[in-house]
Amino acid sequence: MPLFSDPSVGIADPLLRRAYIVAERGRGTVSPNPLVGCVVARDGRVVAEGHHARAGGPHAEVVALDAAGPGARGADVYVTLEPCDHHGRTPPCTERLLAEGVASVTIGMRDPDTSVSGGGAERLAAGGVRVRFADDPGPFRAQNEAWLTRLVHRRPFVRVKAALTLDARPALSAGTRSAITSSGGRDVTMRLRAESTAIMVGAGTVDVDDPILTARGPLEEHAARTPRRYVLARTSLPAPGARVFQTPPECAAVIASGAADPDALETLRNAGVRVIGYPADGGILAALEALAADGVDDVLVEPGPRLMTALVESEVIDELVTITAGGLGGDEAPAWYTGPITGAAERLVPLFVPIESGIVGTDVVTVWRTVVGSPSGIGKGSALRCSLV
Amino acid sequence: MPLFSDPSVGIADPLLRRAYIVAERGRGTVSPNPLVGCVVARDGRVVAEGHHARAGGPHAEVVALDAAGPGARGADVYVTLEPCDHHGRTPPCTERLLAEGVASVTIGMRDPDTSVSGGGAERLAAGGVRVRFADDPGPFRAQNEAWLTRLVHRRPFVRVKAALTLDARPALSAGTRSAITSSGGRDVTMRLRAESTAIMVGAGTVDVDDPILTARGPLEEHAARTPRRYVLARTSLPAPGARVFQTPPECAAVIASGAADPDALETLRNAGVRVIGYPADGGILAALEALAADGVDDVLVEPGPRLMTALVESEVIDELVTITAGGLGGDEAPAWYTGPITGAAERLVPLFVPIESGIVGTDVVTVWRTVVGSPSGIGKGSALRCSLV
DSSP states (O other), X not given: OOSSSXXXXXXXXXXXXXXXXXXXXXXXXXXXXXOOEEEEEEXXXXXXXXXXXXXXXXXXXXXXXXXXXXXXXXXXXEEEEOOOOSOSSSOOHHHHHHHHTOSEEEEEEOOOOTTTTTXXXXXXXXXXXXXXXXXXXXXXXXXXXXXXXXXXXXXXEEEEEEEEOTTOOSXXXXXXXXXXXXXXXXXXXXXXXXXXXXXXXXXXXXXXXXXXXXXXSSOXXXXXXXXXXXXXXXXXXXXXXXXXXXXXXXXXXXXXXXXXXXXXXXXXXXXXXXXXXXXXXXXXXXHHHHHHHTTOSEEEEOOOHHHHHHHHHHTOOSEEEEEEXXXXXXXXSOOSOOSOOSBOSSBBOOSEEEEEEEEETTEEEEEEEEOTTOTTSTTTTHHHHHHTO | OOSSSOGGGGOOSHHHHHHHHHHGGGTTTSTTSOOOEEEEEETTEEEEEEEOOSTTSOOHHHHHHHHHGGGGTTOEEEEEEOOOOSOSSSOOHHHHHHHHTOSEEXXXXXXXXXXXXXXXHHHHHHTTOEEEXXXXXXXXXXXXXXHHHHHHHSSOEEEEEEEEOTTOOSOSSTTSOOBOSOHHHHHHHHHHHHTOSEEEEEHHHHHHHOOOOOOOSSOHXXXXXXOEXXXXXXXXXXXXXXXXXXXXGGGEEEXXXXXXXXXXXXXXXXXXXXXXXXXXXXXXXXXXXXXXXXXXXXXXXXXXXXXHHHHHHHTOOSEEEEEEOSXXXXXTSOOSOOSOOSBXXXXXXXXXXXXXXXXXXXXXXXEEEEOTTOTTSTTTTHHHHHHTO
16 A cells, blocks of 8 residues: 555546545445445536445445436446446446446456456446446556455455664563654554554564554544454463453454463453454464454554564565654664574575655655565465556 | 755756756865855856866866856856855965956855855955855755864764665674665665765774775766775774775775774784874764864765664764665674664654655665754754754
8 A cells, every 4th residue: 555655646537536536435444345436427527426335335336326316327437346247235236337327337447256257347338338448457456455365365465564763673672662653653553554454463562562553643534443453362362451452342353373272262252352263273374364254355463573573484464564763772672573584694685675665754654565476485475466456 | 965856956046056066066076175066157048167176176166267268257157155265275266256357146155164254255245246145055055064064073974874674684694794785775875985075984894894895886977986985993903905905095094093903003004004093082083083184074984783883872973874675684683783772661762863765776765864952962063063954
């Protein structure tokens, strides 16, 4: 997810670009469904628009057509994702578009879900609607990268956030809650949380920091979104009284390894904490698959050193956001990553390449992407993921 | 020194801006003199231009007036620094400007050197020349920040460069020469070297890396500039056969603490290595004062962990350039900084604030400036320096 640039500037058609922007309103709430935006236009001017807000709610096309009313007849429709042609929780959008008598439908990207792929566009064309696809589906695939990741890999898109000192220390003292970044850096954290479907931390972080993990911050809209919060318990379990389970408790859960102590799990459950299990021998990938099965397309992980090292070694990081402050922690402060060198002693091999870097407040914020086909073996599952973007 | 932006865009007058750009040609060679550029114009069009290339060489005004010839009579002159009005190694520029009969002189900034300050402009005005100053001297002060630093602090402007892994390791294994950054990051290093008057490393780096420390790289002009190279010997001395002393030897020297072994110093001298001493109890600041006395206004330090820690603790870093690659070194790799936390365990105190950050190749390059009046005490001598910029 670019933090400093707007991917929609690459969309040549202004009404299709508008549909992209409208679709963004669903970010953070729409999972496990894709983001979709729809614009109904006449003579190049917007008549109505709509977005898909949450699974089970009306599709973007339906919202826009409802808003357009009789104005939909003979109109031009712009939609970011190919309209569905199957009966799911809602009737097919193709039927509705045909019933309204729209003149044309311009589509950002094909639906790769095999249950509808191709069918929607062909059905519309067979019904006499002019159907056109965007020349470049890239921005639309990037917009739904998380959804596509789960479709292909059966696990969520994994974004890791790290607030670091200039010498890359994630904390200033083991076992102490440390404030590293400026208010600018904290605003970035809040934005990342607000735009994520779920946030995950390790049980160790809950022990030390006892974070609430809500999206607070300067933007009103952030406050209205409470991402689902997950505590990954690979070895030890978090305390049932931790703050993450309090506000609001229905959105928090523990992802517990099958090796966890059954009595301790029972204590958590008795305290009203939802527990999701995963097979211990499946490692972090199995935990992420459990997250996907719980309806999560994208997760923001805010790991401590142990979880960070495990995420690198499990090769499951899709994107890394570093927020670096200008102070120094020194070598008594905990290391961020405790695994082996990536590469050899003579030559470093990059696992990540930067795609954006900028200054926010007094911190440097950089978005890094996993290198595809890195000699370290990192990113072996990323080729398709990245080719989608 | 900004790497991504052009400070001259802030100069409203296009001919004065041109003088600024012309002055830049002297960067890296002009020390211990200031950068100066001069444009001779008529009816708003450039007739001739010149810059000050090196101490002892002609001043920018003389170069430009020589090139203008008879075209200087009645012309408008633009010069980045107030023309000198004293007999130094060359006659006063004011006399020459008056003799040529120029109509006006527009000046970027006053000369703060008390031996000429104010005098040049007043002398010209008394001679019937229209004299005008730039509304904002900021860009011109920034251009000569190094020269101003030495004028005020009697030490060079200290820029530190660090090539780091994503987890801020400056090397991958103690005692091994490591390639960390991409070719993009190495190009930045070469540019920093080419634009510096001097480069300094610790004796430990010479032992491990045996660097040549010349400015190689894609830009032809870089190859033409060989900055002076200094090896700081605080505890141990470098080997006389080190490559830094070979090519070309007349530009390299050892800055040796007074506590160094006299026999080992004699061995160095016998091998043709120039040795500059500094009082051991004066620490790094004394070594930098010795550098200034050797005619160095600005120095690029490429420190190993020990020197980096000493530089932070000595509070002498003016600018820090980090070049960060996307690989991880792990906690077995050397730490970059081994001093205490800046701040407390609960809250980091920044020593540096970022002024620019961008992507070069697959590395992130960030320019940091020392925080003025940081609670750590860092930058206590920086208030004037920064107010000059």
